Amino acid sequence: MAEEKLPTRNENYSEWYNQLILRAELADYAPVRGCMVVRPYGWSLWENIQQTLDRRFKETGHTNAAFPLFIPMSFLEKEKEHVEGFSPELAVVTIGGGEKLEEPLVVRPTSETIIGTMYAKWIKSYRDLPVLINQWGNVVRWEMRTRLFLRTLEFYWQEGHTAHATAEEAEEETRRMLGVYTDFAVNEAAVPVIPGRKSNTEKFAGAARSYTIEAMMGDTRALQAGTSHNLGQNFAKAFEIRFLDQANELQYCWTTSWGLSTRFIGAIIMTHGDDQGLLLPPRLAPIQAVIVPICRNDAERALVMPVVEKVRQQLAAFRIKVDDRTEVTPGFKFNDWELRGVPLRIEIGPKDVEKGSVVLARRDIPGKEGKRFASQDQLAAQVGALLDEIQANMLERARAFRDAHIFEPKDYADLKDIVQNGWALAWWCGSAECEAHIKDETRATTRCIPLDQPGGSGRCIYCGEPASEKVYFARAY
RNA sequence: CGGGGUGUAGCGCAGUUGGUAGCGCACCGCGUUUGGGACGCGGUGGUCGGCGGUUCGAGUCCGCCCACCCCGACCA
Known part of the structure; x- marks a missing residue:
């Protein structure tokens, strides 16, 4: 490619x-x-x-x-x-x-x-x-x-x-x-x-x-x-x-x-998405799991493909793709499907045929860490559980990232600093003037006045006038 | 709309003082490969963004135009 x-x-x-x-x-x-x-x-x-x-x-x-x-x-x-x-x-x-x-x-x-x-x-x-x-x-x-x-x-x-x-x-x-x-x-x-x-x-x-x-x-x-x-x-x-x-x-x-x-x-x-490419949430992913057969020659192929087909049928309830291309190597396919964000990869090779296993590789955990052997028995239940786990992990990770980049500025100078690499949650008097000044000076705009308010009141981060609501300031797309 | 950049094979690019259009990848064929981005050999593929000019001759020089990308202001 x-x-x-x-x-x-x-x-x-x-x-x-x-x-x-x-x-x-x-x-x-x-x-x-x-x-x-x-x-x-x-x-x-x-x-x-x-x-x-x-x-x-x-x-x-x-x-x-x-x-x-x-x-x-x-x-x-x-x-x-x-x-x-x-x-x-x-x-x-x-x-x-x-x-x-x-x-x-x-x-x-x-x-x-x-x-x-x-x-x-x-x-x-x-x-x-x-x-x-x-x-x-x-x-x-x-x-x-x-x-x-x-x-x-x-x-x-x-x-x-x-x-x-x-x-x-x-x-x-x-x-x-x-x-x-x-x-x-x-x-x-x-x-x-x-x-x-x-x-x-x-x-x-x-x-x-x-x-x-x-x-x-x-x-x-x-x-x-x-x-x-x-x-x-x-x-x-x-x-x-x-x-x-x-x-x-x-x-x-x-x-x-x-x-x-x-x-x-x-x-x-x-x-x-990460540096490897896309990562799609299992509930929305066009392909929830991709099966990559691994075979060196026709003999192995004849051994592996029937198992691939059997697994595919077991997983009929999921959106499954079998990557049976012969012109590219498994290593290529791994990278290719990771780029495309398929949340789960199932590898099936001669070793698996012998042991009655498959390899499950999670897209959300890169490298060997995310790979493990699984029995071909009860595979649908295992895959279902794993997809749920990936979905939950993705949400949790995104939430942790978000929360780690939200700050409550002490003063306006602090806000300026924060919006360079995060969101500032601050009291705001509600005036368009303050909003405009902040935008001019920091390129950050008000994103929203969250429904979830802390209650109480404070002083506008810009003008210091009384404020009854907190607002998120951030640079936006 | 302002600033910057680029147009040459599907993609990424090279092309010297103007002289027969080239490389890598992709693609096709054959063979060896295949558990983390394989390799060898042989091939296919071009109105050089467009129009005009200079010239015996233009991808290359000149003029005009067009398109797209990136960065800003505006917006889901």
């Missing part, structure tokens, strides 16, 4: 990230600037993310639907903050079928406006509420600087859009979905995110309140990994989403929207 070694994370973190994606065949650069091709291995990972999220959406009462890719320009202009937030990054279609269009069409950057328009049409009565719809799709935002998965012109995501009769219900929904994202991140992806509220400057354009799950990457930078917005009545008023309540009075709805994108794949890569 190409160059053998990946750059290490210490040498060049972003180069490590890019090359890892290309070499593991998660994605490739498309012929269009800023766009990516999600390759089958990467898409398969996304499908697993979709499945597990979609199940959670259904369990919380949502259904899927599909809205158009094109949105009339005038729709976006109806909500002031929204259009201000998004207009710099819109792709606009002005010609269709060779004719100049009467009204330009925006390629959706997000679908609040078109979905809001439809909700206005559909919702008449309190009996129609709540409306709980999710959409899986792609959106386009014309970003200046792009990076595979983290920020591409086109990306894939889901966007949930709901409408409610009361402010309380909308807030409850917003928080519920934040909880769904948190649960997904922690329990499926082993990414120990911190759920919290966005500051006013960081919130979604047009939202009353935005919530986020923030993840710490391997270089300690923060990544917004999913968001849930309480839109208040902003969009309902802009799009006339109204209903008659039980007292026969016309009321505006309270709406929410929430989304999680292919960016999350970037979060997985940068949370778990």
